[in-house]
Amino acid sequence: MRAWRTEKRFAHLVIFKLLAETKLSASDRAFALDLFYGVLRNSTLLDFWIGRLRTAPVDIDLRDILRLGLYQLFILGTSEHAAVYETVELAQKKHRALINGILRAGLRRKDELRAQGNTQPLDVRTSHPKFLVARWEQNFGAEAAEALCTWNNQAPPLYARINRLKIDCEKFLRTYPESRPLLHNPDFVELDAFPSEALERGHCYIQDPSTAIACQLLDPQPGEKVLDACAAPGGKTSYIAELMRNRGMIVACDRASERVRILEKNMAQLGVRIAHVFHHDWGRGRIPKEIASIAPFDRILIDAPCSNTGVMRRRVDVRWQLKPANFLRMQKQQLEIVRTVFGLLRPSGVLVYSTCSLEPEENEELVRRVLADLSMLRLERTKHSIPFRDYFDGAFAARLMKSGS
Numbered sequence: 001m002r003a004w005r006t007e008k009r010f011a012h013l014v015i016f017k018l019l020a021e022t023k024l025s026a027s028d029r030a031f032a033l034d035l036f037y038g039v040l041r042n043s044t045l046l047d048f049w050i051g052r053l054r055t056a057p058v059d060i061d062l063r064d065i066l067r068l069g070l071y072q073l074f075i076l077g078t079s080e081h082a083a084v085y086e087t088v089e090l091a092q093k094k095h096r097a098l099i100n101g102i103l104r105a106g107l108r109r110k111d112e113l114r115a116q117g118n119t120q121p122l123d124v125r126t127s128h129p130k131f132l133v134a135r136w137e138q139n140f141g142a143e144a145a146e147a148l149c150t151w152n153n154q155a156p157p158l159y160a161r162i163n164r165l166k167i168d169c170e171k172f173l174r175t176y177p178e179s180r181p182l183l184h185n186p187d188f189v190e191l192d193a194f195p196s197e198a199l200e201r202g203h204c205y206i207q208d209p210s211t212a213i214a215c216q217l218l219d220p221q222p223g224e225k226v227l228d229a230c231a232a233p234g235g236k237t238s239y240i241a242e243l244m245r246n247r248g249m250i251v252a253c254d255r256a257s258e259r260v261r262i263l264e265k266n267m268a269q270l271g272v273r274i275a276h277v278f279h280h281d282w283g284r285g286r287i288p289k290e291i292a293s294i295a296p297f298d299r300i301l302i303d304a305p306c307s308n309t310g311v312m313r314r315r316v317d318v319r320w321q322l323k324p325a326n327f328l329r330m331q332k333q334q335l336e337i338v339r340t341v342f343g344l345l346r347p348s349g350v351l352v353y354s355t356c357s358l359e360p361e362e363n364e365e366l367v368r369r370v371l372a373d374l375s376m377l378r379l380e381r382t383k384h385s386i387p388f389r390d391y392f393d394g395a396f397a398a399r400l401m402k403s404g405s
């Protein structure tokens with residue numbers, strides 16, 4: 001918790017780096033992950049309870065320890081004795097009596113404090129920033145905002161896309177009988193445990209079914225030339241290659257060098273033979289010569305950087321990093337990428353713009369601005385995945401066509 005607070009890096013990078021340095025058993029790793037993400041998901045509510053148990057200010061490191069203890073006692077349901085003992089052990093000797101006293105008082109008042117928690121406003125009850133709750137209430141209505149906050153606090157299921165470049169769906173299900181196919185998405189399976197062997201063999205890729213929307217709207221055909229402008233780490237690039245049956249050409253770009261390396265590794269692992277990977281930043285209208293010489297493209301996917309509000313049950317720390325100004329700032333970046341990349345599309349070509357955001361500034365409003373700006377583009381259709389309606393991550397995709405000749 002302290003590393004996350006002070007290093008200001010993504011939560012998953014912090015915890016996986018620390019876990020890599022330990023020799024925990026699989027079940028202890030899972031427990032450590034649950035504690036870490038559980039505290040991040042519930043920190044406002046935990047602080048509300050801490051405030052009821054101690055009126056004097058609480059030092060930030062002690063607060064982390066109390067959050068861990070109360071999360072186990074009030075939410076996770078860890079055995080009381082173990083939770084109190086282990087939490088007290090985390091503190092320096094001089095603070096142990098204080099932590100012990102607060103946790104034991106918490107245990108005595110558990111029912112009363114839980115009931116008080118349940119009557120708090122949505123931002124406290126579900127631990128979301130006030131401004132985000134207010135924005136969602138305004139954009140989606142109170143009921144939907146409540147459903148979304150509740151959704152964001154659930155542990156997400158594990159989904160994988162079967163990589164049909166290497167194995168067909170039937171054989172995959174026979175080889176990995178623990179995987180369960182999704183009824184309306186036969187390319188995807190749900191799993192209970194990380195499919196290490198299947199991943200190693202390139203038989204699947206961990207991916208939420210909502211990510212398929214953009215590729216399906218793009219509808220790439222074998223033999224075509226496709227630009228995947230924001231491609232890393234390659235979930236959609238590999239799906240596009242699969243839809244093209246590994247025939248044609250995909251130019252896959254990204255500005256983040258570390259992610260480009262992962263993209264290259266993923267393409268090799270998944271047996272994608274048609275992707276040409278470039279490390280490139282589309283900012284300030286830059287188009288590299290190598291890509292200009294390959295253009296024009298039949299289809300372009302811009303899976304834009306965004307606020308990630310559609311994937312907050314997976315990206316647990318996003319809610320604590322977002323600021324009200326982020327949405328318009330993202331829109332500016334997104335518009336810049338569309339304006340730069342659009343010139344590489346052939347007449348009558350298809351451009352799909354997609355995000356995993358639920359915010360109108362990054363989705364419908366952005367598309368309106370693009371259409372006003374680039375009169376050669378016409379909107380064909382849009383598609384949304386809305387977590388509390390569709391029961392998958394949030395996603396948005398718009399299919400635009402460039403006028404002919």
Ligand SMILES: C[S@@+](CC[C@H](N)C(=O)[O-])C[C@H]1O[C@@H](n2cnc3c(N)ncnc32)[C@H](O)[C@@H]1O
Nearest residue numbers: 230231233234235236255256281282283303305
């Ligand atoms: C939503 S992620 C892409 C996910 C990817 N399409 C997939 O399915 O695995 C957005 C990506 O855009 C990249 N990006 C952001 N700004 C960019 C820019 N100006 N030029 C190129 N890539 C950019 C980020 O590094 C990030 O990898």
